[in-house]
Amino acid sequence: MAIRQTKQKRVILGVLEKAGRPMSPQEILSSAQQDVPLLSLATVYRVIRGLEADGTIVPVSIPGESARYETHLKAAHHHHHFHCERCSRVFDVPGCGLRVDAHLPGGYRITRHEVMLYGSCIECAATS
Amino acid sequence: MAIRQTKQKRVILGVLEKAGRPMSPQEILSSAQQDVPLLSLATVYRVIRGLEADGTIVPVSIPGESARYETHLKAAHHHHHFHCERCSRVFDVPGCGLRVDAHLPGGYRITRHEVMLYGSCIECAATS
DNA sequence: TCGCTAATAGTAATGTATTAGCAGTAGGAG
DNA sequence: CTCCTACTGCTAATACATTACTATTAGCGA
Numbered sequence: 001m002a003i004r005q006t007k008q009k010r011v012i013l014g015v016l017e018k019a020g021r022p023m024s025p026q027e028i029l030s031s032a033q034q035d036v037p038l039l040s041l042a043t044v045y046r047v048i049r050g051l052e053a054d055g056t057i058v059p060v061s062i063p064g065e066s067a068r069y070e071t072h073l074k075a076a077h078h079h080h081h082f083h084c085e086r087c088s089r090v091f092d093v094p095g096c097g098l099r100v101d102a103h104l105p106g107g108y109r110i111t112r113h114e115v116m117l118y119g120s121c122i123e124c125a126a127t128s
Numbered sequence: 129m130a131i132r133q134t135k136q137k138r139v140i141l142g143v144l145e146k147a148g149r150p151m152s153p154q155e156i157l158s159s160a161q162q163d164v165p166l167l168s169l170a171t172v173y174r175v176i177r178g179l180e181a182d183g184t185i186v187p188v189s190i191p192g193e194s195a196r197y198e199t200h201l202k203a204a205h206h207h208h209h210f211h212c213e214r215c216s217r218v219f220d221v222p223g224c225g226l227r228v229d230a231h232l233p234g235g236y237r238i239t240r241h242e243v244m245l246y247g248s249c250i251e252c253a254a255t256s
Numbered sequence: 257t258c259g260c261t262a263a264t265a266g267t268a269a270t271g272t273a274t275t276a277g278c279a280g281t282a283g284g285a286g
Numbered sequence: 287c288t289c290c291t292a293c294t295g296c297t298a299a300t301a302c303a304t305t306a307c308t309a310t311t312a313g314c315g316a
Contacts, residue, residue: 002284002292003292004292004293006292006294025274040295041295042295046294061192063191064189067191082232098243099225105250107250107253110247112245112246114242114243116242120236125235130314131262132261132262132312133313133314134263134264166264167264170304171264
C-alpha cells in the first residue's frame with residue numbers, strides 16, 4: 001500500500017510551515033506536541049526523513065548541533081542563517097551578502113556556500 | 129610541577145604549523161604518527177585541549193564532522209574555509225567576500241560570522 | 257643520576273544524536 | 287464496516303566523537 005496520511009505527519013509539516021525559521025527535531029517535537037501530546041521523537045525523525053527524501057523540507061546543518069529543517073519553499077530563495085548564541089534558535093536572513101570570491105586559489109571547484117551569522121536574536125538582545 | 133615538554137606535544141604542534149590547512153584530530157594523529165608511531169588519539173585530544181586553552185590553536189567547526197584546528201597565527205587574519213566534499217579536507221580561503229549585511233532585520237546583534245564554501249579541491253577536481 | 261609526578265598508550269566509558277525492533281494502533285482500499 | 291499493513295510510541299540499540307581510567311613511561315628539578 002502507499003504512504004498514509006496521519007495526524008502526526010500533518011502536524012509536523014504544519015509546524016514547519018508555520019514557523020518562520022528552521023527548526024530542530026526537538027523544537028519540532030515540542031511544538032507539535034501541542035496538537036499530538038504523545039508524539040515521540042522517533043516519529044519526528046521518521047517523518048522528517050520522509051519529507052526530506054521527497055524534497056518537501058531541506059536540512060540546515062549547524063556545527064556541533066543537530067540539523068534544522070525548513071520547508072522547500074523557504075529554501076527556494078537563496079538565503080542564509082543567523083544562529084542566536086543564547087537561545088540557540090536559527091533564523092533566516094534573506095538574500096546573500098557574499099561577493100563571489102576572487103580570493104580562492106584557482107583549481108577549486110565551488111558548488112555551493114553557506115553563510116552563518118552569530119550573535120543575539122531580537123528577543124535575547126532585548127534581555128541583555 | 130609545571131607543564132612538561134614532550135615529544136608528542138612538539139610533534140602535534142609541528143604538524144599543525146606545517147600543515148597549510150585546518151586539521152581534524154584524526155588527521156593530526158595520522159600525520160604525527162610518522163614521528164611518534166605509537167601516538168594515541170587520546171593524547172591528540174589532550175594536547176589539542178591544552179593548546180586550545182592557552183590560545184595557541186583555534187577550532188574551526190564544521191557541520192556534521194569533528195572540528196578542525198589551525199594555529200592562532202593563521203586565525204589572526206580574518207578568513208574563511210573551503211570544505212572539499214570528496215576528500216573532506218578543509219582549506220583556508222584568504223580574505224572575506226562578505227558584504228556586511230544590510231539585509232538582517234533590525235534588532236539582531238551580530239558578533240561574528242562564518243563562511244563555508246563547498247565543492248572539490250584542486251586534487252579531487254583533477255581526479256574527476 | 258635520582259626521584260617525583262606529569263604525561264602517555266591503550267582501552268573502557270561516556271554523552272549525545274539518530275535509528276532499529278516490536279507490539280499495538282489506525283489509515284484507507286475494497 | 288473489515289481487514290491489511292503502514293504508522294506510531296516506546297525503548298533498546300547504534301554510531302560517533304570525546305573523555306576518563308590506569309598502569310607505565312619519561313620530563314626535569316635537585
